Amino acid sequence: MLSFYLYLGTAVLLVGIGGLGLWRGPELLRRILALNVIGAGIFMLMVTLAYRPVMQGEPADSVLHALVLTGLVVAVSATAFALALLGRLLTRAD
Amino acid sequence: MALLLFDLVLCALLLLLAGAAMLSRSLTQAVTLFIAFGVMMALAWARLKAPDLALAEAAIGAGLTGALCFTALVRYAKQPAYPQPALWRPLTFIGLVTALLLASLSQIPLQPSSAIPALVQQHLPQSGVSHPVTAVLLNFRAWDTLLELLVLLLALLGARQAPGDLPRYRGWSLSISWSRLLSPLLLLVSGYLLWRGAAAPGGAFQAGALLASGLVILRLNQQLSWLSWRHFWVRMLVLGGLLAFVLAGAVSLLLQDLGAVWLSWPQSIAGAVILIVESFATLAIAVTLTLLVVGEPKPEVADA
Amino acid sequence: MFPALLLVTLPLSAALLMLLWPRFARSLHVTVALLSVPLAGYFLQQILLHGEQQWLLGGWSPLLAIRWQADSLSALLLLLSALLHLLVSGYALAVQARDRLPAAFWPLSSLLLASLQALWLARDLFNWYVCLELLGMVAVALVTLSGDKALKPALNYLLFSLFASLCYLLGVALLYAGYGALDLPLLAGQLEANRLNAMALLLITLGLMLKAACWPLHIWLPAAHAAAPAAVSALLSALVVKGPLFILYLVWTELAPQAFWLPASYLFALAALGALLFGGIAALRTPYGKSLVAYSTVAQLGYATLALAFVLRFNLPEFVAALWLFVLAHALAKAASFLAMGELQQTLGSKQVSALKGASQTMPLAMFAFAVAGGSLIGLPPSGGFLAKWALLLGLWQSQQYFWLLVLAVATLLAAAYVFRVVVLAFDRAEPTAPDFAPQRLPQYLALLPALAVWAMALFSMPLLTLLKQEL
Numbered sequence: 001m002l003s004f005y006l007y008l009g010t011a012v013l014l015v016g017i018g019g020l021g022l023w024r025g026p027e028l029l030r031r032i033l034a035l036n037v038i039g040a041g042i043f044m045l046m047v048t049l050a051y052r053p054v055m056q057g058e059p060a061d062s063v064l065h066a067l068v069l070t071g072l073v074v075a076v077s078a079t080a081f082a083l084a085l086l087g088r089l090l091t092r093a094d
Numbered sequence: 095m096a097l098l099l100f101d102l103v104l105c106a107l108l109l110l111l112a113g114a115a116m117l118s119r120s121l122t123q124a125v126t127l128f129i130a131f132g133v134m135m136a137l138a139w140a141r142l143k144a145p146d147l148a149l150a151e152a153a154i155g156a157g158l159t160g161a162l163c164f165t166a167l168v169r170y171a172k173q174p175a176y177p178q179p180a181l182w183r184p185l186t187f188i189g190l191v192t193a194l195l196l197a198s199l200s201q202i203p204l205q206p207s208s209a210i211p212a213l214v215q216q217h218l219p220q221s222g223v224s225h226p227v228t229a230v231l232l233n234f235r236a237w238d239t240l241l242e243l244l245v246l247l248l249a250l251l252g253a254r255q256a257p258g259d260l261p262r263y264r265g266w267s268l269s270i271s272w273s274r275l276l277s278p279l280l281l282l283v284s285g286y287l288l289w290r291g292a293a294a295p296g297g298a299f300q301a302g303a304l305l306a307s308g309l310v311i312l313r314l315n316q317q318l319s320w321l322s323w324r325h326f327w328v329r330m331l332v333l334g335g336l337l338a339f340v341l342a343g344a345v346s347l348l349l350q351d352l353g354a355v356w357l358s359w360p361q362s363i364a365g366a367v368i369l370i371v372e373s374f375a376t377l378a379i380a381v382t383l384t385l386l387v388v389g390e391p392k393p394e395v396a397d398a
Numbered sequence: 399m400f401p402a403l404l405l406v407t408l409p410l411s412a413a414l415l416m417l418l419w420p421r422f423a424r425s426l427h428v429t430v431a432l433l434s435v436p437l438a439g440y441f442l443q444q445i446l447l448h449g450e451q452q453w454l455l456g457g458w459s460p461l462l463a464i465r466w467q468a469d470s471l472s473a474l475l476l477l478l479s480a481l482l483h484l485l486v487s488g489y490a491l492a493v494q495a496r497d498r499l500p501a502a503f504w505p506l507s508s509l510l511l512a513s514l515q516a517l518w519l520a521r522d523l524f525n526w527y528v529c530l531e532l533l534g535m536v537a538v539a540l541v542t543l544s545g546d547k548a549l550k551p552a553l554n555y556l557l558f559s560l561f562a563s564l565c566y567l568l569g570v571a572l573l574y575a576g577y578g579a580l581d582l583p584l585l586a587g588q589l590e591a592n593r594l595n596a597m598a599l600l601l602i603t604l605g606l607m608l609k610a611a612c613w614p615l616h617i618w619l620p621a622a623h624a625a626a627p628a629a630v631s632a633l634l635s636a637l638v639v640k641g642p643l644f645i646l647y648l649v650w651t652e653l654a655p656q657a658f659w660l661p662a663s664y665l666f667a668l669a670a671l672g673a674l675l676f677g678g679i680a681a682l683r684t685p686y687g688k689s690l691v692a693y694s695t696v697a698q699l700g701y702a703t704l705a706l707a708f709v710l711r712f713n714l715p716e717f718v719a720a721l722w723l724f725v726l727a728h729a730l731a732k733a734a735s736f737l738a739m740g741e742l743q744q745t746l747g748s749k750q751v752s753a754l755k756g757a758s759q760t761m762p763l764a765m766f767a768f769a770v771a772g773g774s775l776i777g778l779p780p781s782g783g784f785l786a787k788w789a790l791l792l793g794l795w796q797s798q799q800y801f802w803l804l805v806l807a808v809a810t811l812l813a814a815a816y817v818f819r820v821v822v823l824a825f826d827r828a829e830p831t832a833p834d835f836a837p838q839r840l841p842q843y844l845a846l847l848p849a850l851a852v853w854a855m856a857l858f859s860m861p862l863l864t865l866l867k868q869e870l
Contacts, residue, residue, distance in 0.1 A: 001204065002098060003097065003098060003101045004204070006098075006101050006102065006105055007101070007105065007138070007142065008199055008202070009105075009196060009199070010105040010108060010109060012192060012195045012196050012199060013109055013192060014108065014109065014112055015192070015195070016188050016189070016191065016192035016195075017109065017112045017113050017116055018112070018116070019188045019191070019192075020116055020184055020185060020188045021115070021116030021117075023184040023187075023188065024116070024179050024181065024184050025176075025179060026176040026177065026178070026179050027121055027170065027176055029121055029124075029125075029163065029166050029167070029170060030116070030121065030124055032163075033115060033116070033124060033125070033128050033163070034116060036128070036155075036159065037112050037115070037116065037128075037131070040112075040131070040132075040135055040155070043147075044135070044138065047138075047139055047142045047144050047147060048142060049202070049206070050142070050144065051142045051143060051144075052204065052205070052206045053206060053211055054143050055204075056205065058211065059211065059215075059226070060142075060143045060144065060211075061206070061208070061210065061211050062211065062214055062226035062227045062229075062230055063210050063211070063214060063230050063234075063235070065144050065146055065147060065227045065230075066227050066230035066231045066235060066238075067235075067238075068144070068147055069146060069147060069150055069227065069231065069299060070231070070238050070239065070242045072147070072150055072151065072154060072299075073242050073245070073246060073299055073379075074242055074245050076154045076158060076159060076383075077245045077246045077248070077249035078245075078249065079159055079162065080158075080162055080249045080250075080253060080383075080386040080387075081248070081249040081252045081253055083162045083163065083165070083166045084249075084252065084253030084256050084258065084386070084389075085252075085253075085256050086166055086169075087165065087166050087169055087256070087258035088256035088257065088258045089256075090166075090169035090170065090258070091169060091258045
């Protein structure tokens with residue numbers, strides 16, 4: 001139970017750290033990394049929520065796992081797109 | 095007790111890595127720390143009894159995102175250094191918001207009120223597969239997965255609009271011979287992951303990401319020169335996942351009576367349908383991710 | 399099932415085929431655009447005749463499956479999207495050779511239609527997340543069609559949109575933590591007014607307001623909409639920002655506990671006030687033609703936000719009608735003004751507003767389209783914009799909100815000022831800007847079409863009002 005709150009707190013702190021990085025930058029690449037850290041925090045929150053039944057000796061919530069998997073794919077796609085745009089922007093700049 | 099200690103160390107490490115990645119002065123450090131963060135994240139998910147996610151995260155967070163970021167990093171080498179912005183104002187604000195979030199977390203009930211896990215278990219026998227996560231992804235919430243494949247496709251289409259002329263990498267002989275040795279192995283493992291996905295952790299996405307890493311290694315070592323969007327069959331592979339999904343949906347609609355709804359697989363053939371859709375999706379994911387990482391040299395011409 | 403399903407899957411599968419065989423992209427695109435409109439019309443008629451319909455995708459039980467629901471509002475929005483998609487396709491066909499519109503426009507805009515239609519039909523919090531992400535990425539990809547000059551706004555748009563989606567997702571995760579469900583009708587009325595839900599709804603609202611470019615979260619919009627090709631800007635301003643607004647409306651009216659309605663209404667009213675005033679002033683000051691139209695979108699979204707605020711405050715059907723009338727009228731008027739402005743800029747060869755000098759002489763049709771659409775943006779009777787504003791005024795009068803009547807008057811004056819800024823310049827015929835080439839007639843007529851349609855909304859005011867008032 002203590003672990004549950006530990007992971008929950010870590011997830012929220014990760015969101016916060018990502019938010020800090022997103023605000024502060026200063027490079028666009030770091031902002032993209034920051035978005036990924038926020039995403040990781042949110043996914044961690046969801047996985048921790050899915051862990052709740054395990055503490056009662058039942059299997060984990062597989063719907064949440066599936067949602068996180070979908071979210072992961074969406075996140076990596078968005079990151080790839082953003083990085084492609086960034087790459088083009090930087091090549092054009094010099 | 096030992097487990098709690100492990101959790102404490104892992105959480106501290108995660109926070110430290112993330113924080114350092116956000117605050118480090120050099121961007122190269124930031125990217126490296128972020129990749130380490132991805133590996134730790136995979137560990138955390140294995141600990142939280144989410145082996146599917148641990149597999150996926152290890153392939154993406156550490157592998158693909160890292161590769162993508164390093165490509166972008168090459169271009170930053172020529173940029174002038176950015177001044178370090180102030181820390182206190184954002185820190186205070188974000189600290190406040192995080193504290194509010196933490197305060198609201200205390201109201202999360204420890205015992206979930208949801209009936210969903212029980213429902214999943216109850217309907218699992220009718221879903222055609224025995225691994226619940228695969229059942230959710232490809233049967234109960236298949237529409238989400240279809241749209242997710244579309245998002246992945248869009249990333250490729252969008253990235254193709256912004257071709258950045260990548261510096262050509264000329265493979266050296268050792269890496270070329272190693273790539274020949276490693277990639278068939280990766281192919282085998284990803285096929286195994288796909289097959290296993292029906293009954294145990296694993297599935298289309300994990301297999302696709304793994305396969306993609308094999309393809310990327312080969313492509314970077316000057317093989318698979320046909321792997322380009324201009325090639326019809328490559329496009330077919332990229333779109334194959336979605337096409338198979340839509341076709342499977344249409345065929346199942348026609349096979350059932352008039353009242354049937356979209357994406358309901360007939361129970362007798364559900365397993366086969368899911369396997370077919372997953373196989374095509376794996377190939378599509380692999381090729382899309384590969385194209386995203388290695389990119390393409392030529393920009394697209396205007397439609398005359 | 400079939401009409402609704404086809405409305406989504408036809409553009410989706412057509413886009414896939416277009417990517418596979420780029421040679422047939424145009425003909426496929428036009429075929430689907432032509433088929434979608436009667437289909438959506440038929441579907442709306444069915445819904446009006448037989449009442450709302452819903453389906454649980456995959457045929458699973460409600461908690462497990464993703465729900466699709468088509469009520470009259472959804473059906474109306476489905477028809478609107480199909481209509482505007484057809485119109486913009488026609489415009490793109492007419493100008494693509496001249497404007498060097500990349501071939502990727504055809505599959506991308508079909509995907510845009512598919513993702514919008516999927517969003518209007520869905521009633522599932524997580525499915526909406528995927529739809530929003532999809533919509534955001536298509537929109538950004540479409541903005542990049544302008545080439546390198548659009549890269550910076552496009553990347554900005556993408557980063558904002560990703561952050562917004564993450565906020566939304568975090569909110570949804572917190573709701574799931576408490577109730578273990580994602581289905582909107584199942585969650586409706588279940589939420590208690592506690593800290594957790596307040597946080598969740600705040601995050602969802604923040605994400606959606608960012609995506610819908612509600613003031614002061616609109617900063618990404620003007621640059622992105624101005625940088626895109628005219629056909630794309632029309633789609634983005636007319637339809638894409640309305641998607642998150644639709645979700646916002648449903649989340650607040652169906653999901654949120656009544657105890658939160660009052661504070662939320664203050665939040666929305668404040669955002670609306672800012673949008674109406676600052677959006678209008680920015681549109682008045684910007685030197686660029688398309689930025690003017692883009693800032694006008696920010697301002698006009700303020701009316702919709704205001705209507706939403708008063709739906710939550712007073713729960714009068716007038717406000718619901720006003721909200722959706724604004725969305726309809728704005729979609730049509732904005733499509734017309736972006737197409738007209740794009741046409742003027744392209745032909746006169748300059749992005750500046752000042753280049754429009756004498757445009758009433760050189761390009762009378764496009765200018766007429768802009769002015770007619772502008773009339774609806776101002777709210778001149780009997781345009782669609784007037785209908786919406788009248789519904790809002792009636793509601794405000796009934797609930798005795800005299801301060802807001804004043805705000806509305808100021809906002810109307812501001813809208814009149816930025817529309818007349820262009821019109822007056824166009825009638826300055828002393829030294830007209832010479833066109834770079836002979837103006838094309840067809841694209842100008844196509845720009846005029848939605849402008850006339852928004853005035854024709856007055857003819858259907860009664861059925862529209864009865865249809866939209868049922869929504870509450």
